[in-house]
Amino acid sequence: MTTWNLAVPEIPAERAERYRAAGLWSSSTITGLVREAAVRVPGKPAAVDQHRSLDYAGLWQRCLAVAGRLRGEGIAAGQTVVLYLPNSVSWLECFLGLVQCGALPVMATESLRARELIEIIEASRADHVVTVADDGRFPSLHRAVHDAIGLLPACGPSPVVHEVEVPGGLAVDAADAESGEALHQMLPSDPALVQLGGARCAACLLIGRTHEDYLCSVELSNRRCGVGPDTVMLIGIPASHNFAMASPGVLGALMAHGTVVFAPDPSPSTCVPLVHAHGCTHIPLVPSLLGLWSEEAGRDPEPLRSLRMVLVGGAPLDLDLAAAAQTRFGAHVQEVFGTAEGLVAYSPLEMDRVLEPRAHRLVPLSEQDEILLSRVVAPDGTEGQELLSRGPYTVPSFIDDPPQAAGVFDSVGWYHSGDLVEIERAAGPAGPLEFRVVGRCKAQINRAGEKIFPGYVETLLEEHPQIRHASVEGVAHPVLGQAIKATIHLVPDEEGGWLRPLALRRYLHEKSVAGHCVPDTFDLIRDEDQV
Ligand code: J2J
Known part of the structure; x- marks a missing residue:
């Protein structure tokens, strides 16, 4: 053993x-x-x-x-x-x-x-x-x-x-x-x-x-x-x-x-x-x-x-x-639609159903996939239904269940995906369950499929002595889906100089941070009155 x-x-x-x-x-x-x-x-x-x-x-x-x-x-x-x-x-x-x-x-x-x-x-x-x-x-x-x-x-x-x-x-x-x-x-x-x-x-x-x-x-x-x-x-x-x-x-x-x-x-x-x-x-x-x-x-x-x-x-x-x-x-x-925690769903194979937005739905892999919806209020204030799942290939919790993951898995093994969905049964109440992703209620930026936790980037930025406060958010982007925008409150260095975006990028590079976590745009605010 x-x-x-x-x-x-x-x-x-x-x-x-x-x-x-x-x-x-x-x-x-x-x-x-x-x-x-x-x-x-x-x-x-x-x-x-x-x-x-x-x-x-x-x-x-x-x-x-x-x-x-x-x-x-x-x-x-x-x-x-x-x-x-x-x-x-x-x-x-x-x-x-x-x-x-x-x-x-x-x-x-x-x-x-x-x-x-x-x-x-x-x-x-x-x-x-x-x-x-x-x-x-x-x-x-x-x-x-x-x-x-x-x-x-x-x-x-x-x-x-x-x-x-x-x-x-x-x-x-x-x-x-x-x-x-x-x-x-x-x-x-x-x-x-x-x-x-x-x-x-x-x-x-x-x-x-x-x-x-x-x-x-x-x-x-x-x-x-x-x-x-x-x-x-x-x-x-x-x-x-x-x-x-x-x-x-x-x-x-x-x-x-x-x-x-x-x-x-x-x-x-x-x-x-x-x-x-x-x-x-x-x-x-x-x-x-x-x-x-x-x-x-x-x-x-x-x-x-x-x-x-x-x-x-x-x-x-x-x-x-x-x-x-x-x-x-x-x-x-x-x-x-997939998650490393488990649940995977595919759009149906019929070509026309992919092309027709109203008919576009995702069907979970297994009939044994259980789906539950839970009413939530997303950070932007909109209400929605969060997708919860458990099933034959969805894990029941994280390894070591760390405190920062509290609530992602509940005590009866439901995985709270953080995705807002609408569901429907294609062929009446007994037919396979299908869903459509309509939003997100988790603090996560999805930049070209890479998932970024804003708090991680904020902490890294705030380690810089010339940054007093940083807040990071995802903003709509035509190609990436979401881009990362950092709003940064600066303090000047000893000579009264101010940080610029290029220097900030270099700083994150030197910190050896994954490229997709580096903000795409910086909104730099000079807190002159903090001097
Ligand atoms: C909207 N959001 C989606 C989709 C994933 C196959 C494919 C992808 C992943 C994956 C995976 C989405 N529409 N079609 O593991 O096996 C977002 C959701 C979801 C999160 C999971 C697989 N497909 N997403 O992306 O663990 O927000 O897995 O909860 O990296 O990606 O991310 P991840």
Whole structure:
């Protein structure tokens, strides 16, 4: 039996039995999927990036060898490991290797920097960090980890850093694969990974997912999105994000014995040649990217002909934009509403229902997803109905249930999403429940799908000696959905000089803060009378 360093809350037994009886929880594990594919379709391409590709037999061998090597480097079963790598085959090998080791990977997206990594390392009590090598290819990631380790309080033990060369992957030898095979006998009910909560920039909230609950969400997503053995899934958004991993994402493609193509970023200039070269069929995008992709498809649809489904989620979707994009792509644009805590819902597959705003609704993945509405007053004073959910793949609470997350999960396991919705039953009272997102009642900015907690940015700004007070809010933006606006009350420096936006940006950069947390606009107010 593994002793886990982090206690992952379990879904209560009575509900767990119900989900198992309904056949929703798989009897497989994440690495079990790959092992099985290596037997059934050994020569099929599994994972590709700009530098290399692996078939299923090769991926399984690498998973074992990486697990063996990481174990040799001291990563023990039950330990917590922050995984901080860019999109690549190396990312996949390390994720699978850690799972095979019996360790619990914490999925840190590559946009995070030292300030956020410190919070993640501390909150997860990480024993190890797996990150890029110091070979000059990813200097910001390398620096962020080392800055974070340097800034950790000296009283506690520092996590051990394991460096991975990203194009080639972790260097291994023959003995590693052998020891990797003998490693860990995991159960479907074991913890598999830790996702980071919605407001990733606030004191981070840890979401522990088990193999069976995560794979339940992946399998149901595959059905909704028509993922099968001929699926080629392009992952340009950060692979560690829940959307890219599991809706249906990397794991969906692997589960169906399809292929995952990793792109370093989701821009059309990077990805369109990859769609063309690999015949990609599915791609997850955030709404702010859809416009760019749609323009590209309008200019030259030819290289995008293989696309069957463009999945758009993470932030509210403009339905006119979706309709135009759908026509240009000649592929289905499917909206995804998802949360790292669990609940995932998709727009229906019929094309016309996506195009017709009044009929546009999101349908939760499982009939066992329970939805409740709770009347709330949003910070802007508007009244609405907050979406509450629980179900077979929604966690019952955060790991350690920290005080700053009070109220997100209640004592009977309902997840309070902070999203305002309208619901409807499509086919009368017995039909599947559908909802539409109409607003938000949580203190969160959604900038191009990245979630930002205003208090986090305000605290960082107020650490500057020339800032007396800062308040941060989201303002409507035509491309990003929301931009970050900071209103800052300044005090002059000793020579009577005043801070300017450029210096403020430089200050946040030097503090090693994730780029998406840096305000887009600064309203600087000189508090002359405070001098
Ligand atoms: C409006 N708001 C949305 C949508 C997410 C798939 C896709 C996305 C995420 C994700 C994910 C939205 N319309 N279509 O985990 O598996 C906002 C809501 C929600 C929050 C969750 C997945 N899709 N959102 O974005 O944990 O406010 O997950 O509560 O990062 O994003 O954010 P996150």
